[in-house]
Amino acid sequence: MFGKVVIFGVGLIGGSFALALKAAGQAAEIVGFGRRLGSLTQALELGILDRAGFNVGQEVSNADLVLIATPVGKTPEIMARIAPCLGEQTVVTDAGSTKEDVVAAARAHFGERIGQFVPAHPIAGAENSGALAARADLYRDRQVVLTPLAENSVQTVARVRAAWQCCGGRIRELAPDEHDRIFAAVSHLPHVLSFALVHELTRRDNRDLLFAFAASGFRDFTRIAASHPEMWRDICLANRSALLEELDRYRAQLDELRDVLQRGDGGSLEAIFEIARTARREWANQ
Amino acid sequence: MFGKVVIFGVGLIGGSFALALKAAGQAAEIVGFGRRLGSLTQALELGILDRAGFNVGQEVSNADLVLIATPVGKTPEIMARIAPCLGEQTVVTDAGSTKEDVVAAARAHFGERIGQFVPAHPIAGAENSGALAARADLYRDRQVVLTPLAENSVQTVARVRAAWQCCGGRIRELAPDEHDRIFAAVSHLPHVLSFALVHELTRRDNRDLLFAFAASGFRDFTRIAASHPEMWRDICLANRSALLEELDRYRAQLDELRDVLQRGDGGSLEAIFEIARTARREWANQ
Numbered sequence: 001m002f003g004k005v006v007i008f009g010v011g012l013i014g015g016s017f018a019l020a021l022k023a024a025g026q027a028a029e030i031v032g033f034g035r036r037l038g039s040l041t042q043a044l045e046l047g048i049l050d051r052a053g054f055n056v057g058q059e060v061s062n063a064d065l066v067l068i069a070t071p072v073g074k075t076p077e078i079m080a081r082i083a084p085c086l087g088e089q090t091v092v093t094d095a096g097s098t099k100e101d102v103v104a105a106a107r108a109h110f111g112e113r114i115g116q117f118v119p120a121h122p123i124a125g126a127e128n129s130g131a132l133a134a135r136a137d138l139y140r141d142r143q144v145v146l147t148p149l150a151e152n153s154v155q156t157v158a159r160v161r162a163a164w165q166c167c168g169g170r171i172r173e174l175a176p177d178e179h180d181r182i183f184a185a186v187s188h189l190p191h192v193l194s195f196a197l198v199h200e201l202t203r204r205d206n207r208d209l210l211f212a213f214a215a216s217g218f219r220d221f222t223r224i225a226a227s228h229p230e231m232w233r234d235i236c237l238a239n240r241s242a243l244l245e246e247l248d249r250y251r252a253q254l255d256e257l258r259d260v261l262q263r264g265d266g267g268s269l270e271a272i273f274e275i276a277r278t279a280r281r282e283w284a285n286q
Numbered sequence: 287m288f289g290k291v292v293i294f295g296v297g298l299i300g301g302s303f304a305l306a307l308k309a310a311g312q313a314a315e316i317v318g319f320g321r322r323l324g325s326l327t328q329a330l331e332l333g334i335l336d337r338a339g340f341n342v343g344q345e346v347s348n349a350d351l352v353l354i355a356t357p358v359g360k361t362p363e364i365m366a367r368i369a370p371c372l373g374e375q376t377v378v379t380d381a382g383s384t385k386e387d388v389v390a391a392a393r394a395h396f397g398e399r400i401g402q403f404v405p406a407h408p409i410a411g412a413e414n415s416g417a418l419a420a421r422a423d424l425y426r427d428r429q430v431v432l433t434p435l436a437e438n439s440v441q442t443v444a445r446v447r448a449a450w451q452c453c454g455g456r457i458r459e460l461a462p463d464e465h466d467r468i469f470a471a472v473s474h475l476p477h478v479l480s481f482a483l484v485h486e487l488t489r490r491d492n493r494d495l496l497f498a499f500a501a502s503g504f505r506d507f508t509r510i511a512a513s514h515p516e517m518w519r520d521i522c523l524a525n526r527s528a529l530l531e532e533l534d535r536y537r538a539q540l541d542e543l544r545d546v547l548q549r550g551d552g553g554s555l556e557a558i559f560e561i562a563r564t565a566r567r568e569w570a571n572q
Contacts, residue, residue: 073552123501143499172499185487186500190507192543193479198562200539201471211569213429213458214472215409217513219570220506221476226566227503229559233552240547247544251537253486257478258533261526266359266519273515276484280512283497284505 002064002163003028006053008078010034010043013095013122014069015134018048020167023136031059035070043131057085065163068094073234075102079109086110092117093160097125097183097231099147099176101238106149115151118160120144121179122169129228140168147176184242189250191232192243194225288350288449289314292339294364296320296329299381299408300355301420304334306453309422317345321356329417343371351449354380359520361388365395372396378403379446383411383469383517385433385462387524392435401437404446406430407465408455415514426454433462470528475536477518478529480511 005021007014010032021027032049033056034040040052053059060066060082068078075096086092092110096102099119106117124142144164148157161171174182201210236243260268291307293300296318307313318335319342320326326338339345346352346368354364361382372378378396382388385405392403410428430450434443447457460468487496522529546554 123499125501125503143501145499182492182496182499185490185496186504190483190504192547193483193540194507195559195562196539196543197476197479197536198566199558200536202561202565204471206468207565210468210471211565211572213409213431213468214569215411215429217411217510218472218476220509221480222566223506224503225562226570227559227563229556229563232559233556236547236555237550237552240550244544244547247540247547250483250486251540251544253482254479254533254537254540257482258530258537261478261522261530261533264523264526266523269522270515270519272485273481273513273518275488276481276511277513277515279488279493279497280484280508283500284512286497 001026001028004059004063005030005065005067006059006063007032007049007067007069008034009068009070009074010039010048010131011069012125012129012131012133012138014067015043015046015048015131016124016136016138017067017069017095017167018043019134019136020139021163024166026163026166031063033059035074039131046131046134048131048134056081060090061085061087063087063090065159066090066092068092068096071228071231071234072096072098072102072238073230076105076109079105083109083111083113086113086116090116091156091159093120093163095120095122096238097121097187097235098238099179103147103149103176114149115153116156117149118152118157119147119149119176120160120164121147121183122164122167125227129231137168139164142169143172144169145172145174145179147174147179180239181242184239184246188235188239188243189246191224191227192236192247193250194222195232198222198225287312287314290345290349291316291351291353292345292349293318293335293353293355294320295354295356295360296325296334296417297355298411298415298417298419298424300353301329301332301334301417302410302422302424303353303355303381303453304329305420305422306425307449310452312449312452317349319345321360325417332417332420334417334420342367346376347371347373349373349376351445352376352378354378354382357514357517357520358382358384358388358524359516362391362395365391369395369397369399372399372402376402377442377445379406379449381406381408382524383407383473383521384524385465389433389435389462400435401439402442403435404438404443405433405435405462406446406450407433407469408450408453411513415517423454425450428455429458430455431458431460431465433460433465466525467528470525470532474521474525474529475532477510477513478522478533479536480508481518484508484511
């Protein structure tokens with residue numbers, strides 16, 4: 001059970017965290033900070049927050065738990081604001097999709113209080129964003145990756161684990177760099193590829209005709225191209241080196257496929273598709 | 287109303303066509319041919335077919351309607367078998383995902399009877415294939431593209447339109463080459479990109495770890511990587527030149543994105559993502 005919980009960023013991620021803790025009866029009071037007054041008002045109306053915060057220092061100094069749930073590009077700024085006023089018992093977590101940059105920012109800003117920060121990444125998102133999209137069950141049975149730091153005490157990690165578990169998350173632990181490499185491959189790269197496809201089509205003279213015949217395969221492939229541009233800009237920049245590596249591997253794979261297609265090598269094409277299909281099906285049936 | 291309908295290939299596409307015509311009360315008798323005895327038996331058990339055919343010449347000579355619903359690579363072979371025995375009143379359509387190659391095969395095999403063949407492509411598919419996946423409503427409110435030939439009579443086109451409309455399809459018309467260019471962009475390319483991503487991941491030493499953290503974005507992006515390898519091999523080969531052109535455009539787009547990312551140009555990244563997101567949302571809200 002947490003007393004006061006302070007959330008920075010009351011969109012889908014922060015809002016769902018708040019709703020989940022409340023639904024579990026694990027938060028006495030939830031106070032939110034947001035960049036836009038409209039979002040805060042909406043979060044209050046939706047019952048996501050008990051109060052909107054105005055004075056960061058005051059709210060954070062006696063908070064049990066702080067969640068930073070802004071786009072990752074804004075995380076350092078939030079850390080800079082809360083670092084000087086963290087209470088001794090306050091634990092901080094985040095929900096960023098990248099972890100090495102977040103850890104670096106935390107080390108820069110929290111200084112000797114770095115042990116109070118336990119980085120987290122809940123593997124739950126949707127192409128919808130904003131407080132309106134928030135729901136108490138967003139994290140139910142979803143993986144939540146913690147990348148604990150050497151400076152974290154066992155108790156601090158346990159409290160952050162407990163918070164995410166209250167939300168329904170299944171906790172995993174990875175090292176920050178391992179996390180970033182994995183998600184560059186299975187999340188960040190697919191997002192970029194999907195954005196790229198749609199963007200490329202928008203540049204055609206016959207774009208309307210093309211979109212008119214796009215069907216269910218296109219719909220699924222491009223669902224993630226409707227994701228939040230600012231959030232994804234920040235993720236790409238934050239995880240740039242791992243993502244560039246993934247892009248290069250993928251381009252090499254495409255070059256290979258192009259060669260196979262160019263020379264009309266049906267056997268190799270089918271073998272590649274078969275391997276992919278089998279792996280995809282095994283994954284889906286896990 | 288059709289008398290005897292003969293279907294070559296009783297998988298998802300052919301089976302659903304049969305079920306839809308039956309449900310609409312528009313087919314007196316449905317006879318199926320298939321490569322595998324097991325599929326035919328299953329189609330009979332599921333009530334998709336009234337009879338399994340054994341003698342192509344006999345069945346086709348007095349058929350009202352013939353549907354070729356095999357992977358496109360098998361289409362020429364079927365055409366060669368049915369061409370000599372087509373009844374004068376028999377109209378033939380197909381369900382191939384590519385049209386220029388199908389039209390070329392039809393011209394080669396049907397000769398002076400080419401007017402009896404009206405090429406079609408129902409825009410309905412699923413990652414599941416086979417007779418078990420067939421359902422009467424597969425084509426309901428889905429687009430069905432006809433690419434009529436100069437040799438088709440108005441009456442012949444009208445009969446094929448009617449058949450697909452009975453299945454619930456919304457009929458569109460395109461020229462064969464226009465069809466192939468459009469679907470290279472909005473269907474064939476995304477399939478190849480999705481297969482490529484999954485295939486690339488299967489080559490990693492840490493593939494199990496990667497798949498363990500893949501989530502909903504990955505799931506949607508790769509749904510089409512579970513598609514039928516032989517069918518997609520044939521589509522890629524049949525539409526090779528248009529698909530190569532699409533692959534090259536896409537690779538140029540990826541190169542551009544890579545450059546933007548490499549130089550950390552967040553503004554351009556966000557602009558690309560924003561354009562894609564807006565287009566994707568407008569498309570989804572159509």
